[in-house]
Amino acid sequence: MKSGITAIYRFKVALKGRRGIWRRIEIRGDQTLADLDRIIRIAFNHDTWDHLGEFYSGKPWYRSGYGEINPNGGGEGAKIPIASLGLQEDDRIGYVYDFGSEIHHYVTLESMSESTDPAARYPLIVSRNNPRYKYCVECAASGKKNVATQVCLDCSTEDGSEPEYICEDCGYADKHEEHFLEDIVY
Numbered sequence: 676m677k678s679g680i681t682a683i684y685r686f687k688v689a690l691k692g693r694r695g696i697w698r699r700i701e702i703r704g705d706q707t708l709a710d711l712d713r714i715i716r717i718a719f720n721h722d723t724w725d726h727l728g729e730f731y732s733g734k735p736w737y738r739s740g741y742g743e744i745n746p747n748g749g750g751e752g753a754k755i756p757i758a759s760l761g762l763q764e765d766d767r768i769g770y771v772y773d774f775g776s777e778i779h780h781y782v783t784l785e786s787m788s789e790s791t792d793p794a795a796r797y798p799l800i801v802s803r804n805n806p807r808y809k810y811c812v813e814c815a816a817s818g819k820k821n822v823a824t825q826v827c828l829d830c831s832t833e834d835g836s837e838p839e840y841i842c843e844d845c846g847y848a849d850k851h852e853e854h855f856l857e858d859i860v861y
């Protein structure tokens with residue numbers, strides 16, 4: 676194998692605290708942390724136009740970070756090539772999306788290999804966990820089955836035993852206008 680530059684890095688990216696939620700991503704060694712940041716945002720339905728992201732090598736993340744990355748592709752850590760991190764198979768780094776809500780991800784390097792498909796356009800999402808969908812409780816009440824995209828924290832029971840899962844359309848209803856809706860990632 677040649678130097679890391681032409682290698683394809685295969686990462687498994689999992690949500691911290693919900694490790695059953697994962698995406699497998701392939702990216703070229705000469706692509707950058709900004710490229711990886713962007714594909715992770717897309718893969719997990721995070722905003723691609725708002726909030727900072729940062730990769731980090733240890734903990735705490737804010738002292739071991741590679742530099743912040745803006746959603747527009749700028750920032751201190753944006754131009755760092757993947758290959759320059761010197762990662763070996765099974766090495767794990769972290770990724771934090773949104774310094775406010777701090778959504779952490781484990782980023783584990785599963786393998787490095789030569790690209791076998793010259794037409795492939797990296798980075799790529801190659802696989803993901805089997806989603807176990809929640810369904811909208813409001814639609815269910817009228818006999819409809821719609822996949823929930825959000826949970827309304829104001830309408831859920833406080834102990835979390837009865838989460839108010841709602842679909843996109845129900846989220847727009849007046850009922851939830853002033854409520855805090857959190858996106859569901861599958």
Ligand SMILES: [Zn+2]
Pocket residue numbers: 811812813814815821841842843844845
């Ligand atoms: Zn609904």
Ligand SMILES: [Zn+2]
Pocket residue numbers: 827828829830839850851854
């Ligand atoms: Zn509500």
